[in-house]
Amino acid sequence: xxxxxxxxxxxxxxxxxxxxxxxxxxxxxxxxxxxxxxxxxxxxxxxxxxxxxxxxxxxxxxxxxxxxxxxxxxxxxxxxxxxxxxxxxxxxxxxxxxxxxxxxxxxxxxxxxxxxxxxxxxxxxxxxxxxxxxxxxxxxxxxxxxxxxxxxxxxxxxxxxxxxxxxxxxxxxx
Amino acid sequence: xxxxxxxxxxxxxxxxxxxxxxxxxxxxxxxxxxxxxxxxxxxxxxxxxxxxxxxxxxxxxxxxxxxxxxxxxxxxxxxxxxxxxxxxxxxxxxxxxxxxxxxxxxxxxxxxxxxxxxxxxxxxxxxxxxxxxxxxxxxxxxxxxxxxxxxxxxxxxxxxxxxxxxxx
Numbered sequence: 001x002x003x004x005x006x007x008x009x010x011x012x013x014x015x016x017x018x019x020x021x022x023x024x025x026x027x028x029x030x031x032x033x034x035x036x037x038x039x040x041x042x043x044x045x046x047x048x049x050x051x052x053x054x055x056x057x058x059x060x061x062x063x064x065x066x067x068x069x070x071x072x073x074x075x076x077x078x079x080x081x082x083x084x085x086x087x088x089x090x091x092x093x094x095x096x097x098x099x100x101x102x103x104x105x106x107x108x109x110x111x112x113x114x115x116x117x118x119x120x121x122x123x124x125x126x127x128x129x130x131x132x133x134x135x136x137x138x139x140x141x142x143x144x145x146x147x148x149x150x151x152x153x154x155x156x157x158x159x160x161x162x163x164x165x166x167x168x169x170x171x172x173x174x
Numbered sequence: 175x176x177x178x179x180x181x182x183x184x185x186x187x188x189x190x191x192x193x194x195x196x197x198x199x200x201x202x203x204x205x206x207x208x209x210x211x212x213x214x215x216x217x218x219x220x221x222x223x224x225x226x227x228x229x230x231x232x233x234x235x236x237x238x239x240x241x242x243x244x245x246x247x248x249x250x251x252x253x254x255x256x257x258x259x260x261x262x263x264x265x266x267x268x269x270x271x272x273x274x275x276x277x278x279x280x281x282x283x284x285x286x287x288x289x290x291x292x293x294x295x296x297x298x299x300x301x302x303x304x305x306x307x308x309x310x311x312x313x314x315x316x317x318x319x320x321x322x323x324x325x326x327x328x329x330x331x332x333x334x335x336x337x338x339x340x341x342x
Contacts (some may be wrong), residue, residue: 004331005299012200012300015277021191029187032218040222 183221183224186232187217194236200296201289204281208258213246216240240298245289245312283333290314291326298323
């Protein structure tokens, strides 16, 4: 701080004169406080009124917006699943034969009592002979299974084994 | 509760009224009426903040409010401050006391500074505040406050060079 700054500081302090705080200053100050308090209350009341008005308008408009939105939502609702419109995809097709492999009649379907008469291997069974409940996939699986070779020996169903009474462990004890 | 608040506030206002008025007068470049208005407004603001700042630093609060209101009022309205080459109301020598003449010269010189420079000079050289508190009161960085103070002093040095005699 140089001389000028010191002198400037002294000059600022020396030029201060005492001004008493008189009652009129106090009255004026408190009048200003009251005026400021009133203006603050008015601002608060006005702000509250604006907030309440905005909230009321919002609440009044909200039901209208909801009812306006409901029909659009109803139009987008999907059709019920029980609609009786038939679709061709879901209907079973019996008259469309699978052209790829011709199903060979499995040998097991031959009568069990056939005597060596071999069935021609190329014989095809028309698809109409399938049971309507059989699905195409099942028929494909049936064609993939290896057909048992036609046996010349008659395949007879073995008679049921005679019921042999096993000796019970308790027999000897009887 | 309200009475206790009013008593404490009135005590503070009565004790600091003169000093605050002088600061406001320096901040306004010698405008006495505007200085009183500024002190009044600052004290009204202090009243509403009194429960918070009464136990801490009410004078610093009022000082900050004064500085900012002085700068704002100088920006907002035209208060007759206009830098001129020749001071129009220069007191005639001899018809006032030397103290009044010295004060008037100082206030006229301060009136030629910008509000920020004036506030920085007053806070730095009258209130004797450190630069950090000057910057806090001005609401600007320390470097900016230092720049305001140095430029204000340089301008005052130019104006008052022939008025201030070295203390001897």
